[in-house]
Amino acid sequence: MxxxxxxxxxxxxxxxxxxxxxxxxxxxxxxxxxxxxxxxxxxxxxxxxxxxxxxxxxxxxxxxxxxxxxxxxxxxxxxxxxxxxxxxxxxxxxGFGEVQVVDGQTLLAGAGASDKSIAGAALEAGIAGFHFYHGIPGSLGGALRMNGSANGVETAARVVEVRALDRRGNRHTLSLADMGFSYRHCGVPDDLIFVSALLRGEKGDREDIRKAMDEVQDHRETVQPIREKTGGSTFRNPEGTSAWKVIDAAGCRGLQVGGAQMSPMHCNFMINTGDASAYDLELLGETVRRRVLDNSGICLHWEIRRIGRFLPGRVVVPAEEAERS
CATH class of the missing domain: 3.30.43.10 (Uridine Diphospho-n-acetylenolpyruvylglucosamine Reductase, domain 2)
Structure with missing residues (x-):
């Protein structure tokens, strides 16, 4: 390096x-x-x-x-x-954030549309089933790539088809089966670029939809550090338990590395307390993974996407590699 x-x-x-x-x-x-x-x-x-x-x-x-x-x-x-x-x-x-109402149950949304704007468009159209997007702070492209979910509903439950471009600019239309959705994952190659999706809910009452969205928002404000500089859930939930539970059991609630901290409010949320570097944040995440592995034998998997290059001398070694060395 x-x-x-x-x-x-x-x-x-x-x-x-x-x-x-x-x-x-x-x-x-x-x-x-x-x-x-x-x-x-x-x-x-x-x-x-x-x-x-x-x-x-x-x-x-x-x-x-x-x-x-x-x-x-x-x-x-x-x-x-x-x-x-x-x-x-x-x-x-x-250019990519428009949400169109196709009929009484279906939306066509650009991949740049925020999840909240999709929930809002569905509310105005009286289409139920999109309230969970009100609690996901991302865009549709990201929700498709990671099968974004909240409050017990996954993106996979709403997808009819997805439109994408490959690296050469060729168009592709992907069915729900083509997407290969599973928990926090889709099976589509990384080099396909999602540009829009056809999404389907069901006819609903606006007041009921609004109530469901309010419940989602109230839950987020109560248990998540949404006013901090954070990336949302840091790790995927392991099978049979919650990531925050094993993090807490390993003594990592509030754990800090430099300016990075596991939130005392919700210990599966990593926050920048003010002056954290990306190195601080990733090192904190791998420290948590190692302590959880030592404490419970559970190997946590990152939900936050990490991209780019380490600076010389500031390389973060994954917990699994640190265990072997």
Whole structure:
């Protein structure tokens, strides 16, 4: 890691054939402005397409040797301090955030639409079954990629079909079966970029829907540190128990590394108390994983997505590797 090549967004920008591209292209973009942790390194180039056609045009001319990473609104994302080489693609609300009512039970939503906006559109249309999205602080693209769920309802229960683009800009339509959903996971290759989805609920009473959404919000405000700089749930629930229970049993509630802390309020939430680096946050997470493994034999799996490069001398070793060494 000592010979880590510095990112050079201007040099990469010069390589990209951007004639006719209408979206926003930013070299050396600060990912700390995007992620909810408010920390992390630069994106060598950040691209925010104007719309789907603009994205297709960009993908068709993007050199194959340039890495491409797709991010959402940054609510469940940790960008390492060394930044992200290549192009980071972010689908903006303008162009990818529209939610259309197709009929009395069905919505067509762009992948850049926030989960809350989908819940709100369903409420206005009198479509029940989307109240759980009111409690997920992310976008539809992320919910599709990780089968986002809350209050006992999964994204998989609402998907009819998903529309996606591959790295070459070709369109694909995926059925529910094609998505390969399981707990906090979908089976679609990482190089497919979700652009929209057809979602189905059922006809409902607006007052009942509003009540269900209020209950979701009340629950979040009561048990989660939603006003902190956090990435939401840090680890997936192990089979047969909850992540917070095994974290608590291992004595990790309130555990702190640098400016990173496991929330005293909900110990499966990792928070930036003010000046945490991405290294602090990831090191804290792996420390928790190691202590839980030692205490209960349970290997926790990250729910927060971690991308980018470590800085030299600040590499975080996964708990499993630390156990073997």
């Amino acid at each position: 000592t010979d880590l090549k510095p990112l050079d967004g201007e040099a990469l920008l010069a390589r990209l054939p951007l004639s006719g591209i209408r979206g926003k292209v930013t070299p050396n973009a600060g990912m700390d402005k995007i992620t909810w942790f408010r920390t992390g390194g630069l994106a060598e180039v950040l691209f925010q397409p104007a719309d789907e056609e603009d994205l297709i045009r960009f993908l068709k001319v993007l050199p194959e040797d340039v890495p491409l990473a797709v991010v959402g609104i940054g609510s469940n994302l940790l960008v390492r301090d060394g930044g992200i080489a290549g192009v980071v693609l972010r689908l903006p609300v303008k």
